[in-house]
Amino acid sequence: MAGTGVFADVLDGEVYKYYADGEWRASASGKTVAIVNPTTRQTQYRVQACTQEEVNKVMDAAKVAQKAWARTPLWKRAELLHKAAAILKEHKAPIAECLVKEIAKPAKDAVSEVVRSGDLVSYTAEEGVRILGEGKLLVSDSFPGNERNKYCLSSKVPLGVVLAIPPFNYPVNLAVSKIGPALIAGNSLVLKPPTQGAVAALHMVHCFHLAGFPKGLISCVTGKGSEIGDFLTMHPGVNCISFTGGDTGIAISKKAGMVPLQMELGGKDACIVLDDADLDLVAANIVKGGFSYSGQRCTAVKVVLIMEAVADTVVEKVNAKVAKLKVGPPEDDCDITPVVTESSANFIEGLVMDAKEKGATFCQEYRREGNLIWPLLLDHVRPDMRIAWEEPFGPVLPVIRINSVEEGIHHCNASNFGLQGCVFTRDINKAIMISDAMESGTVQINSAPARGPDHFPFLKDSGIGSQGITNSINMMTKVKSTVINLPSPSYTMG
Ligand SMILES: NC(=O)C1=CN([C@@H]2O[C@H](COP(=O)(O)OP(=O)(O)OC[C@H]3O[C@@H](n4cnc5c(N)ncnc54)[C@H](OP(=O)(O)O)[C@@H]3O)[C@@H](O)[C@H]2O)C=CC1
Ligand SMILES: O=C(O)[C@H](O)COP(=O)(O)O
Numbered sequence: 001m002a003g004t005g006v007f008a009d010v011l012d013g014e015v016y017k018y019y020a021d022g023e024w025r026a027s028a029s030g031k032t033v034a035i036v037n038p039t040t041r042q043t044q045y046r047v048q049a050c051t052q053e054e055v056n057k058v059m060d061a062a063k064v065a066q067k068a069w070a071r072t073p074l075w076k077r078a079e080l081l082h083k084a085a086a087i088l089k090e091h092k093a094p095i096a097e098c099l100v101k102e103i104a105k106p107a108k109d110a111v112s113e114v115v116r117s118g119d120l121v122s123y124t125a126e127e128g129v130r131i132l133g134e135g136k137l138l139v140s141d142s143f144p145g146n147e148r149n150k151y152c153l154s155s156k157v158p159l160g161v162v163l164a165i166p167p168f169n170y171p172v173n174l175a176v177s178k179i180g181p182a183l184i185a186g187n188s189l190v191l192k193p194p195t196q197g198a199v200a201a202l203h204m205v206h207c208f209h210l211a212g213f214p215k216g217l218i219s220c221v222t223g224k225g226s227e228i229g230d231f232l233t234m235h236p237g238v239n240c241i242s243f244t245g246g247d248t249g250i251a252i253s254k255k256a257g258m259v260p261l262q263m264e265l266g267g268k269d270a271c272i273v274l275d276d277a278d279l280d281l282v283a284a285n286i287v288k289g290g291f292s293y294s295g296q297r298c299t300a301v302k303v304v305l306i307m308e309a310v311a312d313t314v315v316e317k318v319n320a321k322v323a324k325l326k327v328g329p330p331e332d333d334c335d336i337t338p339v340v341t342e343s344s345a346n347f348i349e350g351l352v353m354d355a356k357e358k359g360a361t362f363c364q365e366y367r368r369e370g371n372l373i374w375p376l377l378l379d380h381v382r383p384d385m386r387i388a389w390e391e392p393f394g395p396v397l398p399v400i401r402i403n404s405v406e407e408g409i410h411h412c413n414a415s416n417f418g419l420q421g422c423v424f425t426r427d428i429n430k431a432i433m434i435s436d437a438m439e440s441g442t443v444q445i446n447s448a449p450a451r452g453p454d455h456f457p458f459l460k461d462s463g464i465g466s467q468g469i470t471n472s473i474n475m476m477t478k479v480k481s482t483v484i485n486l487p488s489p490s491y492t493m494g
Contacts, residue, residue, distance in 0.1 A: 002045075002094045002101075002199065010206050015046040016198070018222050019205050020054065021061045022215030027054060033195055033224055038104040038338040038371045039329050045102065045199045047222040052231050054221065058190055059237030061216030062161045066188035069217050070158050074132055077184055081125035084211035088176075089118035091207060095172060098200035103168050104330045104337040104371075109293060117176045117204070120454045124469050127455065128184030131473060132156055147489035156477035158186035159260065160239030163232055165225070165252075167245040168340050169296045171197025172204045177454065178242040178262075179208070179218065181472035187240070191220045192232055194245075196340050198222050230255065240476055244298075249463060262475050263463035266391045267298045267419030269449045270412040272434060273306040273314060274405065277424035281446060283317035285422070289448025290397040291325060291375050294336050298462075299420050299449040302391055303381075304399045305408035311401045315379055319363050322375050338371035339394045345371045348394035351387045352376065355398070358385045389415060405434060413439045419462040420449035441466065 003011035009024045010016055015032050017024040027048035037044035069077070088095070096110035105113065135155035141148040164178035171194050182189045193201035205220045221228065225248065233241055233252045242262040243249045249263045271289065273282050289301035306314055328334040339345050345368065352366055360378040367374040373395055381388050381398035388398060388411075402408045412421055421440040425431050428445075435443035442449065442458070451458050451467075458467035465475050 002098050002203065005094070006091065006210065007094060007203055007206055010202050015048060016202050016222070018048045018050050018054070019202065019209065019218070019220040020058045020216075021219070022209070027051060033198075033222065035102050035196060035198060036341070037101050038196075038340050041342065041370055045098075047195075047198045047202070049223045050221040050228060052228070055228060055231055055235065058219040058221055059161060059235055062188040062190055062219060063237055065214055065216035066158065066160055066186070069183075069188060069214060070186040072186075074129055074184075077186070078125035078129045080211055080213055081121050081128075081180060081184060084208045084213070085118040085121035085125070087207040087210050088121065088204060089115055091203070092118075095200050095203045098203060099172065099197070100330045102199055103171065103196050103340055105293060106330045106335065106337055107333040110330070113170060113173050114204075116452070116454070117173045120173065120469065121176050121180045123455055124180030124184055124473070127469050128181070128473055131470060132185060132477070141489070148491050149486045149489040151484040151486070152481050153484070154479050154481040156185070156474070157480040159476055159478055160187060161237055162187045162189050162240045162242060162476055163235075163238045164189055164191045165229075165232075165241070165243045165245065166191075166194060166197075166201075168194040168196040169293065169298075171201045174244045175201050175204060177467060177469075177472065181469065182240075182242070182476050183213070183217070185473050185476045187476055188217045189219070190232070190238070191218070192225070192228070193220060193222060195222075195224055242472070242476070253464065260465075260475060262465040262467065262472065264298070264458070264467055265463045266417055267300075267462050268302045268389065268391050268415045268417040269299060269419055269440070270408070270415070270421045270438070271301045271304045271448070272405070272408040272412065272421070272423045272438075273304065273310065274423070274425035274427070274430065275307040275309040276426045277310070278426065278446070279310060279314055279317060282314055282424045283321060285424070285448040286314070286318050286397070287321040287325070289422070291322070291336060291395050294339055294373070294395045295397070296339060296393050299451055301397065301422070301448055303388065303411070304397065305402050305411055306399060307405075308401045308403055311379075311399070315363065315377065315399060318377055322364060322377060325375050327372065327374055336372075336375050336395050339373060340371070342371055344393060345373060348373055348392045348396055351390060351392050352378075352396055354386045355381060358382065360385060360387070360398070383411070391417070405430075409434065409437045413437075417462045420444065422447060422449050
C-alpha cells in the first residue's frame, strides 16, 4: 500500500515528504499542496510546498554530487540503474495504486506504466554503456590544407544538473525517461513532478533511493508548478531542462537561460484514412488510439481525416466499438475513467459545446458526471470548429470527411502541432508518400500513433529536440574534444 512498508519513510503523518540530499524531508514552509482524486473529487494525498531556499539547497547538493558521479565508472552507473529498475518493478503495486488515485489511470494501465518504466531504466543503462563507451578519433588531413599532424579525440560528457519536469499523464514513465538518460550520462537530476501524480513519482524516487544512488544526485521537489516552476526553470544551477507538458513549455523556453532544452509539448495527431484501407483495422485503431486513457495521451488520435467514400462504414464500426467501452472508475479497470481535473473536464465540454453550436453530428449523446465524460465521436466536423484544431486531452474525437488525400495532408500540416500522425492504406507507396508529406515527427503506417517501444526516436515539431532513449542520452551530453598535436605529420602505413 502507498506510504507503507518500504515506503513508510516517504510519508510524514498525512503529508508526503520531498527528497533532498539523500533524505526524506518536510518543508520548512509548513504549507502543503492537495492532490485531488479525479474520481471522488476529494483530497487524496498531500505533498510539501517546497520553498525557494529548499530549491537552492537541492541545486547546490546536485552540483556537488554530479562532480563525483561523473567520475563514477560507466558500468557502475549502469549497475545502479539496473538495481533501481528491479526495485521499481518489484514495488509496482503501491506505485500503480497512486496512479489510480491521483490521475485515474485504469488499474491495469497503471501497473503497465510502472513495469514499462523499469524496463526503460534497464534499457537506458544498456544503451548508455554502448553509446557512451564510444568516442571518435578525427584526423586533420581530411580538411583541405592540413596534413595528418593533429588527432582529435572526442567523447560525450555530462552537462551538469538536469531539471526534469514531466506531465500528469505519465508521472512515473515520463519522469524515468528523463532520469535514466541524465544519470547514465553522468549528470545529476532534480525532478519537479506534476502535482497530479506527485505521490507516484515520490514512490518511484524512493526506489532509486533504495538502490543506493549517492546523496544529492537525485532530488525531488514538490509544489505547484505555478508557484515554484519559474524559480526552478530560471535557476542558475540548472544546466539542462527536459520538459513534457502543455503550453507551459513555450513559456519555459522563453524564460530559460542558455541551457539545452528538451521540450515535448502537445499534439493533434491526425489519422488519415484512404478508401483502400482495411476498415476493421482502422476502426480498432481509432478506438484504441483515440480513447485509451480517455484520450489523455499526447499521442492519442485527435482528429480523423477520412475519405468520404468509406466514412459512413468506418463511423459505424467505430460507434459499435465505442458502445462497448466500459465507463467508470479506474479501480474497476474501466476503459474510460474521469479526466484529471474539473478544469480539464470544463475545457473539454467547451470544445463539445462549440462543435454542437456549429452543427457537428453527435454519434453518441454527450454525457458528463463530475470529471467523468463518456466517449464521444463527433462526425461532420468542419475546420471552423475549435475541436478541429484544439487538443481536448479527453475522450472526444472529431471526424472530418475529406474528398482527397491532399485535403487531409493540408489539414494535418495547417496545425500548429506536429507530434505524430498515422495513415491507413493498403498501398505502401501511397503510405510512404503521405508520410513524407505530413509534417509530423513520426508517422505510423496502418497503426495508431504511439511513443513506444521506448527506444524509438520520439521526434516532433511540437517542441524542441527529440526523445527516445538514445536521443535523450545524446541530448543530455555535450562533446568534449582533446587534440593531440604531433611535432610532424604522421601517416599509418598499415
Ligand atoms: N506531449 C505530451 O506528452 C503531453 C502534453 N500535455 C499537454 O499539456 C496539457 C496539460 O497537461 P499538464 O500535465 O497539466 O501540462 P502542464 O504543461 O500544465 O504541466 C506539465 C508540468 O509542468 C509543471 N509546471 C506548471 N507550471 C510550470 C511553470 N511555470 N514552470 C515550470 N513547470 C511548470 C506542472 O506542474 P504542476 O502539475 O504542479 O502544475 C507539470 O509538472 C494537456 O492538455 C496537453 O495539451 C500533457 C501531457 C503530456
Ligand atoms: O505523454 C504522452 O502522452 C506520451 O508520451 C505518449 O506515450 P504513449 O504513446 O506510450 O501513450
